[in-house]
Amino acid sequence: MQDIEKHLLHRDVQDALELIGGRWRGAIMTSLCGSPKRFSELKEDLKPITSRVLTKELRYLEQNKLINVERSTAAANSVLYTHSEHGSSCGPIILQLRDWAIKHREIMLEYLKE
Amino acid sequence: MQDIEKHLLHRDVQDALELIGGRWRGAIMTSLCGSPKRFSELKEDLKPITSRVLTKELRYLEQNKLINVERSTAAANSVLYTHSEHGSSCGPIILQLRDWAIKHREIMLEYLKE
DNA sequence: TATTTTGGTATCCTCAAAGATACTAACCCG
DNA sequence: CGGGTTAGTATCTTTGAGGATACCAAAATA
Numbered sequence: 001m002q003d004i005e006k007h008l009l010h011r012d013v014q015d016a017l018e019l020i021g022g023r024w025r026g027a028i029m030t031s032l033c034g035s036p037k038r039f040s041e042l043k044e045d046l047k048p049i050t051s052r053v054l055t056k057e058l059r060y061l062e063q064n065k066l067i068n069v070e071r072s073t074a075a076a077n078s079v080l081y082t083h084s085e086h087g088s089s090c091g092p093i094i095l096q097l098r099d100w101a102i103k104h105r106e107i108m109l110e111y112l113k114e
Numbered sequence: 115m116q117d118i119e120k121h122l123l124h125r126d127v128q129d130a131l132e133l134i135g136g137r138w139r140g141a142i143m144t145s146l147c148g149s150p151k152r153f154s155e156l157k158e159d160l161k162p163i164t165s166r167v168l169t170k171e172l173r174y175l176e177q178n179k180l181i182n183v184e185r186s187t188a189a190a191n192s193v194l195y196t197h198s199e200h201g202s203s204c205g206p207i208i209l210q211l212r213d214w215a216i217k218h219r220e221i222m223l224e225y226l227k228e
Numbered sequence: 229t230a231t232t233t234t235g236g237t238a239t240c241c242t243c244a245a246a247g248a249t250a251c252t253a254a255c256c257c258g
Numbered sequence: 259c260g261g262g263t264t265a266g267t268a269t270c271t272t273t274g275a276g277g278a279t280a281c282c283a284a285a286a287t288a
Contacts, residue, residue, distance in 0.1 A: 010144040016215035021135040030124040077255045077264045086221050093210050101130035191234050191285045
């Protein structure tokens, strides 16, 4: 492996972690794994997130094509958030992150016992 | 899937993203995927990271058992950072994150063309 | 012995992410 | 018509991650 490639490698990882990192983005994508949701459902699921932050993060994810936003023209006050095709492709990674976090917790508990 | 389980699901993901999220943690773990490294090698690889931040993040990763720190008793001014057993188990996930980020970049370029 | 390298500390500062709180236009339901 | 719900905005404030800069003791090296 060349130096340049190594360098690019962690730059890519940084990019990925900016997309789904931070306090809420990963959680939002996770919440949408189960099923499409409306704003209020997301807010409930991610409590104690605030409207302001949820709006901002949803706009970010929309701009980065990770979610689709169906602002139904007919019944106006209803907006559906769903994974985009590419957004749903991070589902498996998220599941692995979850499993890894659970394993991590167990390992930390082991150390605390000793 | 029950509501409670859904709730736990994204909490776990948030935990994982705290462990390897932020500006540098994922990159450090990535850099250590290739081979064990010394402080100065990490600093070079992760340029423009500062000593202060690198130290802080390494201590965090050490406390969370994701890396081992070999402070060689014999030759004192030499410290080796390596993945712990559990730390190395996030290697595959990191590779997938990298692939996913690369794919994301391509997709965004597609949209810009149109 | 002098100099450089290594692996850090010590302070101070900035800025952006996130929270608290209040408010609102449009709709929908009875 | 009136009250509640939906999907947000508008301000203001806080917090802490991360950066800039300077400094340092111990060890290696020349």
